[in-house]
Amino acid sequence: MKRICSVLIFILISSFTFAETETKRDELIIVIPGDVKRDYELFLDGRNPIEITDYSGLESRRDVVEVILIQQALVLGGISDPIRFIVASSHARIIKQVHSGTALMSGNSIWYDLLNDRDLLYVSEAVIEKGQFEAGLYTILENQKTLSAKSLLDVRSLTAVSSKAWIIDWQTLNSMKMSSLINTVKWSSMVKMVAKGRADFLLAPFQPSKDMSFSPEGVHLVPVQNIKIGLQGTRHFAVSKRHPKGKEAIKALDAGILLLKEQGIINKAYSESGFFNEAVKDWKKII
Secondary structure: HHHHHHHHHHOOOHHHHHHHHHHOOOOOEEEHHHHHHHHHHHHHHHHHHHHHOOOOOOOOHHHHHHHHHHOHHHHHHHHOOOOOEEEEEOOOHHHHHHHHHOEEEEEEOHHHOOOOOOOOOOOOOOOOOOOEEEEEEOOOOOHHHHHHHOOOHHHHEEEEEEOOOHHHHHHHHHHHOOOOEEEEEOOOHHHHHHHHHHOOEEEEEOOOOOOOEEEEOOOEEEEEEEEEEEEEOOOOOOOOOOOOOOHHHHHHHHHHHHHHHHOOOOHHHHOOOOOOOOOOOEEEEEE
């Protein structure tokens, strides 16, 4: 850990010295959602992202620490050009910016199965491995049958609701061999179906509240206790093949990711941000 931090600081100082002798260098454009940019800036609070070693704190979450990790990986891989963030309001618009080369890369990880335009995209080393992205089975307090589930066999007898557009969620639920699986487009519709008893549960990340409950659309949802699922996919950063620095960037990014993994920094960041939830560490993973 100390060795990686020292290398990061050395590279950073060296890059600043070099920048003084250069004329203006091209900025590297990274595209992220607007809410992530806001929370990232709140989290940094004026600090240098390359020097971050504690990933906990105000506004910390998976998306925020990924924006920090991608910059640290690039520096470790040998790229220290200035970075400018642009925002996009949806996954489709983020990918469009990367496809066109307007943005060099995405600042948040994306499911591998959604990165299928390999003529336009480089795909980085995985930052989240298969099964590491854990989710809870969320239901209403009145649904005691669902809340009493203890095993995959119990869960199979229930009715789940999700969206075919959420490819990894849908694939994971299908792999569980559910007896009933409802498809709907909108998140709000999923919540209402669970509230009305048309579906028994939906999948959601474990929440940061004390009991991990939350209230989307005004419906109080709680996780089924002591069981969890690991979504069956890996997550990666997308780098543009159309951007003039795309090839250089993917090499640096992959090298940096491997170094961060080797030192345990990626796991540390996800743990301290709450994404790897300590409260459910010992819960049974049914898939």
